[in-house]
Amino acid sequence: MNEPAIVKTDAQRRWAFALPLAVFAVVLGFLFKGLFLDPRKLPSVLIGKPVPEFVLPQVADRSQTFSRAQMLGKVWIVNVWGSWCAACRIEHPLFIELAKQKTVPILGFNWKDQQADALGWLARYGNPYDVSVSDLDGKIAIDFGVYGAPETFIIDKAGVIAYKFVGPISADVLEREMLPLIKTLQAK
Amino acid sequence: MRYLFLISLFFCSAAFAQAPQPDLVTLSPELELRIKKLETELRCLVCQNQTLADSPAGLAGDLRRELRSLMAAGKSDDDIKGFLQARYGDFVLYNPPIKSSNFLLWFGPFMLLGLGAIGCVLLVKKRGRHLVSAAVPTEGTAENIAAKQLLLETKE
Numbered sequence: 001m002n003e004p005a006i007v008k009t010d011a012q013r014r015w016a017f018a019l020p021l022a023v024f025a026v027v028l029g030f031l032f033k034g035l036f037l038d039p040r041k042l043p044s045v046l047i048g049k050p051v052p053e054f055v056l057p058q059v060a061d062r063s064q065t066f067s068r069a070q071m072l073g074k075v076w077i078v079n080v081w082g083s084w085c086a087a088c089r090i091e092h093p094l095f096i097e098l099a100k101q102k103t104v105p106i107l108g109f110n111w112k113d114q115q116a117d118a119l120g121w122l123a124r125y126g127n128p129y130d131v132s133v134s135d136l137d138g139k140i141a142i143d144f145g146v147y148g149a150p151e152t153f154i155i156d157k158a159g160v161i162a163y164k165f166v167g168p169i170s171a172d173v174l175e176r177e178m179l180p181l182i183k184t185l186q187a188k
Numbered sequence: 189m190r191y192l193f194l195i196s197l198f199f200c201s202a203a204f205a206q207a208p209q210p211d212l213v214t215l216s217p218e219l220e221l222r223i224k225k226l227e228t229e230l231r232c233l234v235c236q237n238q239t240l241a242d243s244p245a246g247l248a249g250d251l252r253r254e255l256r257s258l259m260a261a262g263k264s265d266d267d268i269k270g271f272l273q274a275r276y277g278d279f280v281l282y283n284p285p286i287k288s289s290n291f292l293l294w295f296g297p298f299m300l301l302g303l304g305a306i307g308c309v310l311l312v313k314k315r316g317r318h319l320v321s322a323a324v325p326t327e328g329t330a331e332n333i334a335a336k337q338l339l340l341e342t343k344e
Binding site for chain 2: 044146
Protein backbone atom coordinates (compact mmCIF):
# COMPACT_ATOMS: atom_id res chain seq x y z
CA MET A 1 0.00 0.00 0.00
CA ASN A 2 2.63 2.42 1.01
CA GLU A 3 5.00 1.86 -1.86
CA PRO A 4 6.54 5.06 -3.09
CA ALA A 5 4.77 6.13 -6.26
CA ILE A 6 6.57 5.64 -9.64
CA VAL A 7 9.88 5.14 -7.88
CA LYS A 8 11.32 1.77 -8.84
CA THR A 9 13.56 -0.33 -6.70
CA ASP A 10 17.08 -1.03 -7.92
CA ALA A 11 16.18 -4.61 -8.76
CA GLN A 12 13.22 -3.54 -10.89
CA ARG A 13 15.32 -0.98 -12.63
CA ARG A 14 17.95 -3.58 -13.38
CA TRP A 15 15.36 -5.96 -14.85
CA ALA A 16 13.74 -3.27 -16.94
CA PHE A 17 17.13 -2.62 -18.45
CA ALA A 18 18.54 -6.13 -18.67
CA LEU A 19 15.54 -8.01 -20.05
CA PRO A 20 15.09 -6.10 -23.32
CA LEU A 21 18.86 -6.04 -23.71
CA ALA A 22 19.02 -9.82 -23.34
CA VAL A 23 16.23 -10.34 -25.89
CA PHE A 24 17.97 -7.95 -28.25
CA ALA A 25 21.28 -9.77 -27.81
CA VAL A 26 19.68 -13.14 -28.65
CA VAL A 27 18.02 -11.77 -31.79
CA LEU A 28 21.28 -10.07 -32.75
CA GLY A 29 23.11 -13.36 -32.28
CA PHE A 30 20.79 -15.14 -34.71
CA LEU A 31 21.03 -12.34 -37.26
CA PHE A 32 24.81 -12.28 -36.97
CA LYS A 33 25.00 -16.00 -37.59
CA GLY A 34 22.73 -15.50 -40.60
CA LEU A 35 25.35 -13.27 -42.19
CA PHE A 36 27.60 -16.27 -42.65
CA LEU A 37 25.05 -18.70 -44.01
CA ASP A 38 24.85 -19.20 -47.72
CA PRO A 39 21.23 -19.85 -48.72
CA ARG A 40 22.47 -21.56 -51.89
CA LYS A 41 24.16 -24.27 -49.86
CA LEU A 42 21.51 -26.71 -48.80
CA PRO A 43 22.21 -29.42 -46.27
CA SER A 44 22.22 -32.61 -48.31
CA VAL A 45 19.68 -35.17 -47.20
CA LEU A 46 21.60 -37.83 -49.09
CA ILE A 47 24.61 -37.94 -46.77
CA GLY A 48 24.69 -41.35 -45.13
CA LYS A 49 22.45 -42.78 -47.86
CA PRO A 50 23.56 -45.23 -50.53
CA VAL A 51 24.54 -43.86 -53.93
CA PRO A 52 21.52 -44.04 -56.22
CA GLU A 53 21.45 -46.87 -58.72
CA PHE A 54 22.73 -45.82 -62.11
CA VAL A 55 24.00 -47.27 -65.35
CA LEU A 56 25.25 -44.48 -67.61
CA PRO A 57 27.15 -44.33 -70.89
CA GLN A 58 30.76 -43.20 -70.67
CA VAL A 59 31.75 -39.87 -72.20
CA ALA A 60 34.81 -41.31 -73.96
CA ASP A 61 32.81 -44.09 -75.60
CA ARG A 62 29.05 -44.01 -75.35
CA SER A 63 28.73 -47.70 -76.17
CA GLN A 64 30.48 -48.46 -72.85
CA THR A 65 28.57 -48.06 -69.61
CA PHE A 66 29.58 -47.48 -66.03
CA SER A 67 27.38 -48.35 -63.07
CA ARG A 68 27.09 -48.00 -59.33
CA ALA A 69 28.18 -51.62 -58.87
CA GLN A 70 31.58 -50.84 -60.38
CA MET A 71 32.29 -48.27 -57.66
CA LEU A 72 31.95 -50.65 -54.73
CA GLY A 73 35.04 -51.60 -52.75
CA LYS A 74 36.84 -48.31 -53.35
CA VAL A 75 36.52 -44.78 -52.02
CA TRP A 76 35.50 -42.46 -54.87
CA ILE A 77 35.22 -38.77 -55.54
CA VAL A 78 32.28 -37.93 -57.77
CA ASN A 79 32.54 -34.54 -59.45
CA VAL A 80 29.52 -33.13 -61.29
CA TRP A 81 30.60 -30.99 -64.22
CA GLY A 82 29.56 -29.72 -67.63
CA SER A 83 31.30 -27.92 -70.45
CA TRP A 84 28.66 -25.17 -70.06
CA CYS A 85 29.57 -24.69 -66.39
CA ALA A 86 31.90 -21.73 -65.88
CA ALA A 87 32.49 -22.39 -62.17
CA CYS A 88 33.72 -25.90 -63.00
CA ARG A 89 36.78 -24.36 -64.64
CA ILE A 90 37.70 -22.66 -61.35
CA GLU A 91 38.07 -25.92 -59.43
CA HIS A 92 39.36 -27.97 -62.34
CA PRO A 93 43.12 -27.41 -61.74
CA LEU A 94 42.69 -28.82 -58.22
CA PHE A 95 41.28 -32.06 -59.61
CA ILE A 96 44.08 -32.21 -62.19
CA GLU A 97 46.60 -31.97 -59.34
CA LEU A 98 44.72 -34.52 -57.26
CA ALA A 99 44.58 -36.97 -60.15
CA LYS A 100 48.38 -36.81 -60.47
CA GLN A 101 48.73 -38.02 -56.88
CA LYS A 102 46.63 -41.10 -57.68
CA THR A 103 45.33 -41.29 -54.11
CA VAL A 104 41.66 -41.66 -55.00
CA PRO A 105 39.74 -42.44 -58.20
CA ILE A 106 37.59 -39.58 -59.52
CA LEU A 107 34.34 -40.16 -61.36
CA GLY A 108 33.36 -37.30 -63.65
CA PHE A 109 29.60 -36.88 -63.77
CA ASN A 110 29.00 -35.03 -67.03
CA TRP A 111 25.66 -33.32 -66.49
CA LYS A 112 23.43 -32.43 -69.45
CA ASP A 113 26.21 -32.07 -71.93
CA GLN A 114 26.74 -33.14 -75.53
CA GLN A 115 29.52 -35.67 -76.04
CA ALA A 116 31.47 -33.45 -78.46
CA ASP A 117 31.33 -30.48 -76.06
CA ALA A 118 32.39 -32.63 -73.12
CA LEU A 119 35.32 -34.18 -75.00
CA GLY A 120 36.42 -30.75 -76.26
CA TRP A 121 36.37 -29.39 -72.71
CA LEU A 122 38.43 -32.30 -71.38
CA ALA A 123 40.96 -31.93 -74.22
CA ARG A 124 41.29 -28.23 -73.50
CA TYR A 125 41.45 -28.15 -69.71
CA GLY A 126 42.80 -31.64 -69.00
CA ASN A 127 41.10 -34.82 -67.89
CA PRO A 128 41.47 -35.71 -64.21
CA TYR A 129 38.69 -38.30 -64.30
CA ASP A 130 39.30 -42.03 -64.17
CA VAL A 131 35.88 -42.41 -65.78
CA SER A 132 33.39 -39.83 -67.00
CA VAL A 133 29.76 -40.77 -67.30
CA SER A 134 27.20 -38.84 -69.29
CA ASP A 135 23.78 -37.92 -67.92
CA LEU A 136 22.25 -36.34 -70.99
CA ASP A 137 18.73 -35.74 -69.74
CA GLY A 138 19.64 -35.05 -66.09
CA LYS A 139 17.51 -37.88 -64.73
CA ILE A 140 20.21 -39.50 -62.60
CA ALA A 141 21.39 -36.08 -61.41
CA ILE A 142 17.98 -35.64 -59.79
CA ASP A 143 18.50 -38.93 -57.92
CA PHE A 144 21.81 -37.51 -56.68
CA GLY A 145 20.04 -34.36 -55.48
CA VAL A 146 22.16 -32.25 -57.80
CA TYR A 147 20.91 -28.69 -58.22
CA GLY A 148 23.89 -26.82 -59.59
CA ALA A 149 27.27 -27.72 -61.02
CA PRO A 150 29.90 -28.11 -59.78
CA GLU A 151 29.05 -30.47 -56.96
CA THR A 152 31.46 -32.92 -55.39
CA PHE A 153 30.65 -36.09 -53.47
CA ILE A 154 32.81 -38.53 -51.55
CA ILE A 155 31.58 -42.11 -51.65
CA ASP A 156 32.83 -44.77 -49.23
CA LYS A 157 33.74 -48.37 -50.03
CA ALA A 158 30.23 -49.60 -49.32
CA GLY A 159 28.78 -47.14 -51.83
CA VAL A 160 27.41 -44.74 -49.22
CA ILE A 161 27.57 -40.96 -49.73
CA ALA A 162 29.85 -39.62 -46.99
CA TYR A 163 30.27 -36.01 -48.02
CA LYS A 164 28.96 -33.41 -50.41
CA PHE A 165 30.27 -30.02 -51.43
CA VAL A 166 28.26 -27.59 -53.55
CA GLY A 167 30.11 -25.05 -55.68
CA PRO A 168 33.74 -24.98 -56.78
CA ILE A 169 35.99 -26.62 -54.20
CA SER A 170 38.99 -24.66 -52.91
CA ALA A 171 42.47 -25.89 -52.04
CA ASP A 172 41.52 -25.27 -48.42
CA VAL A 173 38.40 -27.45 -48.57
CA LEU A 174 40.34 -30.17 -50.36
CA GLU A 175 43.21 -30.19 -47.85
CA ARG A 176 41.27 -29.69 -44.66
CA GLU A 177 38.00 -31.53 -45.27
CA MET A 178 38.09 -33.87 -48.21
CA LEU A 179 41.52 -35.49 -48.11
CA PRO A 180 41.44 -36.33 -44.37
CA LEU A 181 37.97 -37.85 -44.81
CA ILE A 182 39.13 -39.86 -47.81
CA LYS A 183 42.08 -41.17 -45.80
CA THR A 184 39.83 -42.24 -42.93
CA LEU A 185 37.39 -43.93 -45.28
CA GLN A 186 40.17 -45.72 -47.14
CA ALA A 187 41.59 -47.05 -43.86
CA LYS A 188 38.26 -48.62 -42.94
CA MET B 189 21.15 6.33 -73.65
CA ARG B 190 20.84 4.97 -70.17
CA TYR B 191 17.46 3.51 -71.04
CA LEU B 192 18.87 1.86 -74.11
CA PHE B 193 21.45 0.21 -71.90
CA LEU B 194 18.81 -1.00 -69.47
CA ILE B 195 16.65 -2.33 -72.28
CA SER B 196 19.59 -4.21 -73.76
CA LEU B 197 20.31 -5.66 -70.31
CA PHE B 198 16.75 -6.89 -70.18
CA PHE B 199 17.15 -8.79 -73.41
CA CYS B 200 20.49 -10.14 -72.21
CA SER B 201 18.88 -11.78 -69.23
CA ALA B 202 16.22 -13.29 -71.47
CA ALA B 203 18.98 -14.87 -73.51
CA PHE B 204 20.50 -16.52 -70.41
CA ALA B 205 17.28 -18.06 -69.23
CA GLN B 206 16.58 -21.36 -70.89
CA ALA B 207 13.17 -21.85 -72.40
CA PRO B 208 11.00 -24.38 -70.58
CA GLN B 209 11.56 -27.75 -72.19
CA PRO B 210 8.86 -29.48 -74.14
CA ASP B 211 7.06 -31.81 -71.80
CA LEU B 212 7.42 -35.39 -72.77
CA VAL B 213 4.41 -36.95 -71.14
CA THR B 214 0.90 -35.80 -71.97
CA LEU B 215 -1.54 -36.03 -69.10
CA SER B 216 -5.30 -36.10 -68.83
CA PRO B 217 -6.88 -32.69 -68.12
CA GLU B 218 -7.57 -33.80 -64.56
CA LEU B 219 -3.93 -34.75 -63.92
CA GLU B 220 -2.87 -31.60 -65.73
CA LEU B 221 -4.75 -29.54 -63.13
CA ARG B 222 -3.22 -31.53 -60.29
CA ILE B 223 0.34 -31.13 -61.53
CA LYS B 224 -0.09 -27.41 -62.11
CA LYS B 225 -1.18 -27.03 -58.50
CA LEU B 226 1.63 -29.27 -57.24
CA GLU B 227 4.26 -27.31 -59.15
CA THR B 228 3.24 -24.11 -57.38
CA GLU B 229 3.86 -25.78 -54.00
CA LEU B 230 7.41 -26.79 -54.84
CA ARG B 231 10.53 -24.67 -54.88
CA CYS B 232 12.96 -24.43 -57.75
CA LEU B 233 16.39 -25.21 -56.30
CA VAL B 234 18.16 -22.91 -58.76
CA CYS B 235 16.08 -19.73 -58.56
CA GLN B 236 15.25 -20.22 -54.93
CA ASN B 237 12.44 -17.73 -54.68
CA GLN B 238 10.53 -19.18 -57.59
CA THR B 239 8.21 -22.12 -57.67
CA LEU B 240 8.85 -25.04 -59.94
CA ALA B 241 5.97 -23.86 -62.09
CA ASP B 242 7.44 -20.40 -62.67
CA SER B 243 11.11 -21.19 -63.01
CA PRO B 244 12.79 -21.08 -66.39
CA ALA B 245 15.90 -22.90 -65.07
CA GLY B 246 17.02 -26.06 -66.84
CA LEU B 247 16.82 -28.11 -63.66
CA ALA B 248 13.23 -27.00 -63.06
CA GLY B 249 12.40 -28.26 -66.55
CA ASP B 250 13.97 -31.63 -65.74
CA LEU B 251 12.10 -31.81 -62.45
CA ARG B 252 8.78 -30.94 -64.11
CA ARG B 253 9.40 -33.71 -66.60
CA GLU B 254 10.14 -36.19 -63.78
CA LEU B 255 7.02 -35.13 -61.88
CA ARG B 256 4.89 -35.60 -64.98
CA SER B 257 6.15 -39.12 -65.53
CA LEU B 258 5.59 -39.92 -61.84
CA MET B 259 2.07 -38.56 -62.05
CA ALA B 260 1.38 -40.47 -65.25
CA ALA B 261 2.52 -43.58 -63.38
CA GLY B 262 -0.32 -42.99 -60.92
CA LYS B 263 1.64 -41.61 -57.95
CA SER B 264 -0.18 -39.44 -55.41
CA ASP B 265 0.77 -35.84 -54.64
CA ASP B 266 2.35 -36.95 -51.36
CA ASP B 267 4.39 -39.63 -53.14
CA ILE B 268 5.71 -37.03 -55.55
CA LYS B 269 6.55 -34.59 -52.78
CA GLY B 270 8.29 -37.43 -50.95
CA PHE B 271 10.30 -38.20 -54.09
CA LEU B 272 11.67 -34.66 -54.10
CA GLN B 273 12.08 -34.46 -50.32
CA ALA B 274 14.22 -37.59 -50.34
CA ARG B 275 16.58 -35.96 -52.82
CA TYR B 276 16.53 -32.27 -51.97
CA GLY B 277 15.22 -32.09 -48.39
CA ASP B 278 12.33 -30.14 -46.89
CA PHE B 279 13.62 -27.03 -48.60
CA VAL B 280 11.78 -27.98 -51.82
CA LEU B 281 8.45 -27.62 -50.06
CA TYR B 282 7.09 -24.10 -49.87
CA ASN B 283 5.10 -25.25 -46.87
CA PRO B 284 7.69 -27.05 -44.73
CA PRO B 285 6.47 -29.59 -42.14
CA ILE B 286 6.76 -28.68 -38.47
CA LYS B 287 9.75 -30.44 -36.91
CA SER B 288 11.85 -30.00 -33.78
CA SER B 289 14.58 -28.40 -35.88
CA ASN B 290 12.33 -25.63 -37.17
CA PHE B 291 10.03 -25.34 -34.14
CA LEU B 292 11.48 -21.95 -33.23
CA LEU B 293 10.93 -20.68 -36.75
CA TRP B 294 7.26 -21.66 -36.68
CA PHE B 295 6.43 -20.58 -33.14
CA GLY B 296 9.20 -18.14 -32.17
CA PRO B 297 7.28 -15.07 -33.37
CA PHE B 298 4.18 -16.12 -31.43
CA MET B 299 6.24 -16.72 -28.31
CA LEU B 300 7.77 -13.25 -28.64
CA LEU B 301 4.30 -11.80 -29.17
CA GLY B 302 3.07 -13.58 -26.03
CA LEU B 303 6.02 -12.30 -23.99
CA GLY B 304 5.36 -8.79 -25.24
CA ALA B 305 1.66 -9.06 -24.34
CA ILE B 306 2.47 -10.30 -20.82
CA GLY B 307 4.96 -7.47 -20.38
CA CYS B 308 2.40 -4.98 -21.63
CA VAL B 309 -0.31 -6.20 -19.25
CA LEU B 310 2.07 -6.14 -16.28
CA LEU B 311 3.21 -2.65 -17.12
CA VAL B 312 -0.31 -1.28 -17.47
CA LYS B 313 -1.44 -2.93 -14.22
CA LYS B 314 1.51 -1.51 -12.35
CA ARG B 315 0.94 1.96 -13.69
CA GLY B 316 -2.67 1.79 -12.66
CA ARG B 317 -1.61 0.90 -9.13
CA HIS B 318 0.87 3.75 -9.03
CA LEU B 319 -1.76 6.20 -10.17
CA VAL B 320 -4.14 5.07 -7.47
CA SER B 321 -1.55 5.28 -4.74
CA ALA B 322 -0.40 8.61 -6.03
CA ALA B 323 -3.94 9.94 -6.16
CA VAL B 324 -4.75 9.00 -2.58
CA PRO B 325 -1.84 10.02 -0.42
CA THR B 326 -2.05 8.57 3.04
CA GLU B 327 1.17 9.74 4.56
CA GLY B 328 1.02 12.50 7.05
CA THR B 329 3.56 14.89 5.61
CA ALA B 330 2.43 18.44 5.32
CA GLU B 331 2.50 18.35 1.56
CA ASN B 332 0.46 15.19 1.42
CA ILE B 333 -2.17 16.54 3.74
CA ALA B 334 -2.42 19.66 1.66
CA ALA B 335 -2.72 17.61 -1.48
CA LYS B 336 -5.34 15.36 0.08
CA GLN B 337 -7.39 18.33 1.08
CA LEU B 338 -7.11 19.76 -2.38
CA LEU B 339 -8.32 16.49 -3.87
CA LEU B 340 -11.23 16.22 -1.51
CA GLU B 341 -12.24 19.78 -2.28
CA THR B 342 -12.21 19.19 -5.99
CA LYS B 343 -14.21 16.02 -5.58
CA GLU B 344 -17.01 17.79 -3.81
